[in-house]
Amino acid sequence: MPQSLEKFKTVLDEHHEWPCAYTFKFIVPGKALDELKSLLDGIPHTEKDSKTGKYTSVSATITAESSEEVIIIYQKAATIEGLISL
Numbered sequence: 001m002p003q004s005l006e007k008f009k010t011v012l013d014e015h016h017e018w019p020c021a022y023t024f025k026f027i028v029p030g031k032a033l034d035e036l037k038s039l040l041d042g043i044p045h046t047e048k049d050s051k052t053g054k055y056t057s058v059s060a061t062i063t064a065e066s067s068e069e070v071i072i073i074y075q076k077a078a079t080i081e082g083l084i085s086l
Contacts, residue, residue: 005071012067022064025086026077027057035080039073 016022028036033047033056045060064070077083 009067009071012070016064016067018067019063019065021061022070023059023061024073024077025057025059027055027084027086028080029055029082032080032082033058036077036083039076039080 026036030049030053036058037045040058040060043060043062045058048057050056062069062073074085077085
């Protein structure tokens with residue numbers, strides 16, 4: 001695991017007691033929304049379009065069993081062009 005991911009894992013483990021609720025927040029271009037929704041398949045989420053309609057903010061909460069589970073979702077989301085993780 002790259003050093004930056006190790007640091008992120010350490011921070012997650014210091015601030016969360018697993019399992020716990022973890023909320024992901026993303027901003028995604030409209031053209032990539034379906035790709036993100038596919039990634040979140042089965043995970044309850046909310047969507048809010050930007051004023052211009054070019055972007056959609058998406059929030060999704062899961063019960064994460066470990067920091068590794070959180071990192072895997074972020075890694076998959078990072079492959080979506082134009083996505084911003086908050």
